Structures are given as C-alpha cells and as structure tokens.
Amino acid sequence: MTLRIGTRRSTLATTQSGHVAAALTEKLGVPTTLVEITTDGDRSQAAGTSLVGAPSTGVFVSALRDALLAGEVDVAVHSLKDLPTYPTEGITLAAIPPREDPRDVIVARDGLTLGELPPGSKVGTGSPRRVAQIEALGLGVELLGLRGNVDTRIGRVREGVLDAVVLARAGLARLGRLDDVTEVLDPLQVLPAPGQGALAVECRSDDTATLAALAVLDDPATRAAIHAERTVMAVLEGGCAAPIGALADLAEGDDGPELWLRAVVLTADGGLSVRRSAAAPLGADPAGWPAAGTALGEALAAEMLADGAAELLATPESTSHPSARSAEVHNA
Structure with a gap:
C-alpha cells in the first residue's frame, strides 16, 4: 500500500513533505506519493498584489486536515508552528521528527547584520513576534509587513525594495x-516562535496502521521541547x-537529561515585556519526556501570568503597531 502524503504546493512545503516521505521509505521501505493540496491561502499568495500581512496559517492547516478526514490523503505534513494548540477531533499528531535549528x-543587503543596518533601514517581516523583539533592541530600523514565499521575500532585498528580511x-x-x-539571530535577542523548525506529521486517529508506521519518525527530545513551548503559548492564550x-x-544535567525553557511576551512595540526561564529534569525514560515538557511549560506560563503577561497581551498595542505598518511593496 502506498501512503499518500498531503502537502501544500509551495516549494518549502513539498520539500518538507519530501523529507518525511524519504524517511518513511528509508526506515520502513514504505512506498509514498505526495498529493498537493491547494489552499485559499496559497491562491491568495499566488494572485495577491500586496505583501501586506499574511493569510492565517489556519487556512493552510485546515485544508490539509480536511483532505485527511475526507480520505483523500493518509498523512498530512505541516510546519508545526502553524498548528493550533488545541486538538482536532479525528486527527492525531503521530510524529514530530527531529527539528532543524529553530532560530531566526x-x-x-551587502552582507550586513541586523545591528549593522543604518537607522531607517527597511526590514520586512510578517511576524508580530519578530517586530516586537526587534523593536525592543532599539536599532531604529523601519519594520514593514511582508508576505510571500521565500524567493519572493529574499527577492525584495535583491531588488533593493527592502534592506533586509527576517526568516526562519x-x-x-x-x-x-x-x-x-x-546573520543568525541569537535567541537572547530574538526568541523563535513556539515549535519553529519542527514538522508535524498527522494522520487519522482511527488509522492504526499508519499511526504505527509514523511512530518511527517521532523524536522524544523534539516532542518534549515542542510540548514545553506550545504549552506556554496555550496557557497564555496566544495564537x-x-x-x-x-x-x-x-x-x-547532574542527574540526567534536563529541559531548559525560555519564553517572552511583549507588547507590539517591544516597550514592555515579561521574560522568564526555567528548567526541569526529564527522567530516564524518553516516553515520559513529552509530559515533563508539558508540566514545565505550564509552570513557566503560570510564572509569566503572575508577572503580568496576560495584561501585556490584552493591551491594544499587542495586536497592532505603526512600526509594522503595511509596506508599499507589490508583486510585479
């Protein structure tokens, strides 16, 4: 039986899904085929005339999940940071493979680092998280909304429309x-999004054969880290x-493996923030590491709430800021 792996049509999405397909073939000898699913978000990005903002990542996720539940595909591959933190009935996160370097x-232009860009330089990003943390650095750059695929975003630098872009x-x-x-940004300056760099491999919850096959791709250390990061986001109720x-x-650690977790919540202008870190032992059995990660995330999020994190997220500045104004940049 050939496993049908659902993927978005973008180059990055098909590349990621191809890695999953190759791993399944290598580890289990399972034949696979990629099934491209076009989402409303993909059509918007392909036809849109503006790079302002970005379609909700939920659009991309839901289209793949719909195809999965409809039996059009057996497996769906997502960028894990795009997944909602709440479960979806009938779908199981079957595997989280070892992740790539999660940093931004x-x-x-001209091989410059962020700190070397002159004040007033135009920096493109569609992420409020990146905007807030870069604003907090006080570099005086102008942050502009940006959307599109990797080639489109880097192309704006090559064309001289932007001085730099921020990417994963x-x-x-x-x-x-x-x-x-x-430049690779130090997490001390810019912490990545929860789950960044990891892939999510989903299948139908009642498809026991596929669940068992996908289990060989799961990495307990990555899953523990992802559980910790996404639990912080879920408890803080931040999308x-x-x-x-x-x-x-x-x-x-001194007594075995430990998980070290850092998190930050900011207002959109980076003027106010709550930043905390904590560590916890994972134990000898990797099967218990995800639960330990969840517990660590819950504990750290509780500390952040006690420090006023919810109030920061509730401020009007947490959803909009003039520094992330729309860029007058268009697809030609």
Whole structure:
C-alpha cells in the first residue's frame, strides 16, 4: 500500500513533505506519493498584489486536515508552528521528527547584520513576534509587513525594495538556501516562535496502521521541547499572531537529561515585556519526556501570568503597531 502524503504546493512545503516521505521509505521501505493540496491561502499568495500581512496559517492547516478526514490523503505534513494548540477531533499528531535549528535569521543587503543596518533601514517581516523583539533592541530600523514565499521575500532585498528580511533558518536550510543568510539571530535577542523548525506529521486517529508506521519518525527530545513551548503559548492564550517567543533545549544535567525553557511576551512595540526561564529534569525514560515538557511549560506560563503577561497581551498595542505598518511593496 502506498501512503499518500498531503502537502501544500509551495516549494518549502513539498520539500518538507519530501523529507518525511524519504524517511518513511528509508526506515520502513514504505512506498509514498505526495498529493498537493491547494489552499485559499496559497491562491491568495499566488494572485495577491500586496505583501501586506499574511493569510492565517489556519487556512493552510485546515485544508490539509480536511483532505485527511475526507480520505483523500493518509498523512498530512505541516510546519508545526502553524498548528493550533488545541486538538482536532479525528486527527492525531503521530510524529514530530527531529527539528532543524529553530532560530531566526537575517537576509540583508551587502552582507550586513541586523545591528549593522543604518537607522531607517527597511526590514520586512510578517511576524508580530519578530517586530516586537526587534523593536525592543532599539536599532531604529523601519519594520514593514511582508508576505510571500521565500524567493519572493529574499527577492525584495535583491531588488533593493527592502534592506533586509527576517526568516526562519529551518526553512532556508531545507531549501538549501543558507548561503543567503547574513546573520543568525541569537535567541537572547530574538526568541523563535513556539515549535519553529519542527514538522508535524498527522494522520487519522482511527488509522492504526499508519499511526504505527509514523511512530518511527517521532523524536522524544523534539516532542518534549515542542510540548514545553506550545504549552506556554496555550496557557497564555496566544495564537501564532501574538508576540510570544519560546525555545526549549535539551541539556545534560547532574542527574540526567534536563529541559531548559525560555519564553517572552511583549507588547507590539517591544516597550514592555515579561521574560522568564526555567528548567526541569526529564527522567530516564524518553516516553515520559513529552509530559515533563508539558508540566514545565505550564509552570513557566503560570510564572509569566503572575508577572503580568496576560495584561501585556490584552493591551491594544499587542495586536497592532505603526512600526509594522503595511509596506508599499507589490508583486510585479
């Protein structure tokens, strides 16, 4: 039986799904085929004349899930940071493979780093999280809304329309585009989105054969880190558009493996923030690591709420800011 793997049509999405297909073939000898699903978001990006804002990532996720539930595909592959934090009936997150480097990167003109860009330089990003954290650095750059695929975004720098763009390193790594990167941002400056760099491999909950097959792709360390990061976001009730960053790393402690979690919540202008970190032991059995990650995320989020994180997210500035105004940039 051939496993049908549903994917968006973008180059990055098909590349990511291709990695999953290759891993299944390598580990299990399972034949696979990619089934491209066109979403409303893809059509909007292909035909849209503006790079302002971005379609909700939920549009991309729901189309693949609809195809999965309809039996059109057996597996769906997503960028994990796009997934809602709440479960969907009939669908199981069957595997989280080892993730790529989750950090953000700069692609800038003339090989410049973010700190080397002159004040007033135009920097493109569609992420309120990135906007808030870069604003907090006080560099004086002008942050402009941006959408489109990787080639489109980098192209705005090559064309001289923008001085730099901010992207996820993982996507560029999977596309073989790391040579375009002029700086990898230190998480001490800009924490990535919860789940950034990881893939989510889903299937129908009642498809026991596919569930068992996909289990070979799951990485307990990555799943533990993802559980920690996404639990912070869920407890804070922040969606993918909220200015929340989180990153969990596995480390070797005195008594065995530990998970170290950092998180930040900001107002959109970066003027106010709540930033916390915590660590917890994972235990000897990797099967229990995801639960430990969840518990750590809950504990850290509770500390952040006690420090006023909810109030920051509730401010009008948490959803809009003039520095992230729409860019007068168009697809030609």
